[in-house]
Amino acid sequence: FxxxxxxxxxxxxxxxxxxxxxxxxxxxxxxxxxAQPLHIPPRPERNVFQALIYDITQHFYFKRFIVFLVIANCLMLSVPWKDDAHMYILAGFSTSFTLLFFLEVIMKMIALSPAGYWTSRRNRFDMFVTLLGVIWIILHYSTTRDERINSLGYIVIVLRFFTVTGKHATLKMLMQTVVMSVxxxxxxxxxxxxxxxxxxxxxxxxxxxxxxxxxxxxxxxxxxxxxxxxxxxxxxxxxxxxxxxxxxxxxxxxxxxxxxxxxxxxxxxxxxxxxxxxxxxxxxxxxxxxxxxxxxxxxxxxxSNEEDALLSYNDIRQFQNTWNLVDINRKGMVPARRVRFLLRLLRGRLEVDLERDRLLFKHMCYEIEKLHQGGEVTFHDVLSMLSYRSVDIRKSLQLEESLAREELEFNIEEEVAKLTIKNWLDKCLKRIRTKDHSNIIFNLRATNEPLFTVTELTLTNPDNEESKEEGQAPPRTRKKGHVELRTPVIQPPSSSQVMAHNLFIR
Known part of the structure; x- marks a missing residue:
């Protein structure tokens, strides 16, 4: 049935x-x-102490140690807290675990900075549970025995168990699957x-x-x-x-x-x-x-089988790591112009080879920048675009979705072709203008060449007379294309020129 x-x-x-x-x-x-963005701030390189704390908190064994502490804390629920002798021992262990978790929060806030720590939902939930544990410690040791305080301690331990799901990728994906099913x-x-x-x-x-x-x-x-x-x-x-x-x-x-x-x-x-x-x-x-x-x-x-999947969890994980490098503000959104840099960093099945797939790279950039009006794009927008480009849409998509996608890609190809032709024509016009400009400059230089020589006389001075007496000619220093102006000898006009001038005036 x-x-x-x-x-x-x-x-x-x-x-x-x-x-x-x-x-x-x-x-x-x-x-x-x-899939969701990782929201992990980059390693601080300027501060040595902060970088050391960052390496410790991001280390594999540190995460496993925290998971071990969470499981050990949850095992305390298997022992009843009604007996006074057991209650003091269990309360002491719970206090120790809570203080260790509080130390973990402090270390992560130092490593990631308070703003970087707050960007992660998992970190916010860890802080909330840890603060509840601190409140329980204060109430437990400052008041008399009360069952409501013990109930608060039980709630803190149960909530602490759910923090384990965010410390491992597989458990996190499993928890997200349950939430999506609900x-x-x-x-x-x-x-x-x-x-x-x-x-x-x-x-x-x-x-x-x-x-x-x-x-x-x-x-x-x-x-x-x-x-x-x-x-x-x-x-x-x-x-x-x-x-x-x-x-x-x-x-x-x-x-x-x-x-x-x-x-x-x-x-x-x-x-x-x-x-x-x-x-x-x-x-x-x-x-x-x-x-x-x-x-x-x-x-x-x-x-599902990873081999049969179009994109494996490893490919999505690599995209998450690459997105984490580009998303500086850890908001899950980046400017559209920054997607070009993101596509250059991708590896694996989502990698775009700029040497062989340069036209595909242009299509992707146009789809992101123009369809989103040059604003900000989300994590899922870029990942969906890459997934469409990585499959055969005629086989994988259903009829209506396939027709809509083919129409979109045709429009993108047409617009990219127009832009390519426009850029090519602009370059050609620029070259032609540059060539014409150089020809004009060359012609102007050619017209400035001297077409006649000017007879110049030098002023008489003792040195020239001595040189003439010695029979040596003065050296010529004028270069070709230059006119050296010297003091010319002004001769008085002749009588015929004076008569012609007077007749012209009359």
Whole structure:
């Protein structure tokens, strides 16, 4: 019966009709939803002491030692705290464990800085539990013995156990799978609760005044809706539901009849059989099995074969480490322009070879920068884009999703081609302008070459006269293309030139 319910659930959801590649793609999308940024600050290089504390807190053996302390602290719940002699010993051990956990918080705050420590949810939860433990120590040693204080200590130990899940990647992924299963089954749980509420009110009407029996008594009855809901939760677990059904079948002479339905404490044989059998079949064999189907579907992501997966957990882990280098503020979001640097750092299946896949690199950058309007992109946006680029969309995606993705990639290719042609034309125009500019400069230089020579006379001085007397010519220092101006000899105009000038004036 369980297999039939799970098979029908898969068929109605559509997963039973998918191909192998399409199922792998759905598994990959589930893994991407489970993945989260690491929020681990980088190693401080400037401060030697802080770097030393960082290395200690991030070391493998230090983490295992903290896990050992958590498990040892949880084992203390196996011993009762009622005896005074045991209570002092257990309280001493609990105090020691809490102080060690408090020291761990202080070391991490020194290594990561208070702001870096606060960015991680796991660290915030650890601090909350540790502060509760410190409050318990103060209350335990400052007040008299009180059971409420011991209850607070139990709560602190139980909460401390959940901190182990964040200290190991596998346990963390397992816990996230459980949480996702609860969210996916929310509507089924609500439907089950409404169904139980309906049966509870019906039980109050049918069996609210039935006489107590062997199992129907002060703690298990249908006298009020609250008691009826509690009793139905007990029946869901399968505990003695058939005995309660027989107690609701009580009939004379084992009960007292009355003038009407409200004055008798007898049960109803047929109503009891229909009521309890239908409730148990609907809740236990149908609704609970739907919950099992949802949980099995989510756990299939966790226990799926790594070789058959499109992206393994190791690939996602490498992307998380690379993202942690780029996400400086530890917000889970980076500027779109920084994705180029992120893509250059990737390794493994998500690696982009810039020598062979330069065009693919341009397409990825355009998809991130233009589709997000140059703003900030999230961790899952970049990981989803890389997952789309790492698979064959025609085989892995369903029809509607495949058509939408092909249209998007076609638009991206078209826009990238336009930008490439535009950049090429701009470079060509720049080269042409540079060449024309150089030709103009060359022509200007050519026009500045002297086309005639100027006869220059030097002033007479004693040195020149001595050189003339000796018969040596003065050396020529003028270079080619330069005109040396010297004091020219101004001759008076001739008489013919003066007459021509006077006639021109008249």
């Amino acid at each position: 369980v297999g039939v319910v799970i098979a029908n659930y898969s068929e109605n959801k559509g997963t039973a009709l998918l191909t192998v590649d399409q199922r792998r793609w759905l598994d990959l999308k589930g893994r991407i939803k489970l 969210f996916k089954s929310f509507f089924i749980i609500m439907g089950m609760f409404l169904l139980m509420l309906f049966y509870a009110y019906a039980g109050v009407i049918l069996f609210g005044s039935v006489k107590y029996g062997y199992n129907l008594g002060r703690h298990a009855n249908f006298e009020t809706a609250y008691n009826a809901v509690l009793l139905l939760f007990r029946i869901v677990t399968g505990e003695d539901w058939n005995k309660i059904m027989h107690d609701c079948m009580v009939s004379p002479p084992f009960c007292t009849t009355g003038g009407n339905y409200w004055q008798t404490d007898c049960g109803n044989y047929l109503a009891s059989i229909i009521y309890f059998c239908t409730f148990y079949v609907i809740i236990t064999y149908i609704v609970l099995n739907l919950l099992v189907a949802i949980i099995m579907e989510n756990f299939s992501l966790f226990y």
